[in-house]
Amino acid sequence: MDFSTSLKENFEFRRLYRKGRSAAGPNLVLYARCTDRSVNRVGITVSAKLAKAVRRNKVRRRLREIYRLNEQRFRRGVDLVATVRSRGVLAPYRVLEREFLSLAGKLGLLR
Numbered sequence: 001m002d003f004s005t006s007l008k009e010n011f012e013f014r015r016l017y018r019k020g021r022s023a024a025g026p027n028l029v030l031y032a033r034c035t036d037r038s039v040n041r042v043g044i045t046v047s048a049k050l051a052k053a054v055r056r057n058k059v060r061r062r063l064r065e066i067y068r069l070n071e072q073r074f075r076r077g078v079d080l081v082a083t084v085r086s087r088g089v090l091a092p093y094r095v096l097e098r099e100f101l102s103l104a105g106k107l108g109l110l111r
Contacts, residue, residue, distance in 0.1 A: 003076060004067070007043030016043075016081050023103040027088030027096060028063075030103040031081040040074060042067055043081040051089045059084055059096075066097045073101075073110050080109070 007013060020033035035041075044063045046056040063082050067074075074080075088096065104110050 002071060003038070004040040004042050004071060007041045007079060007081065012041075012079070013043060013045070013081060016079050020079065020081075021107055023106040025099045025103055027085055027091045027099050028103060029083040029085065030100070030107060031083070032104075032107045032109055033079045035077050035079055037077050040071075040076060041079045044084075045081060046084045046089070050084065050086050055089055059089055062093055062096055063100065066100050070101060074104065075109055075111055078109055
């Protein structure tokens with residue numbers, strides 16, 4: 001990821017949930033908030049209730065790759081969190097990609 005870093009701290013996730021905008025689909029919920037940084041910060045959450053660790057990590061890797069391949073399409077200075085819903089754990093890659101970009105477009109994150 002060229003101009004992105006990871007969101008890691010719990011308080012950053014909570015602030016984004018509280019003050020950011022959101023868009024929801026059947027597989028994902030995307031939360032976003034504009035910042036004055038020159039880089040994007042990305043976080044991905046998958047609840048332990050949804051699947052065992054192998055499945056959760058697989059969907060996390062897929063979402064990270066979707067973002068990485070489309071990173072140049074995103075505006076800079078955005079905090080972004082993708083939360084996976086129960087259907088998203090078993091969703092194919094193309095479905096996740098289409099939904100991720102669609103939700104990002106709804107939130108006005110794409111150039």
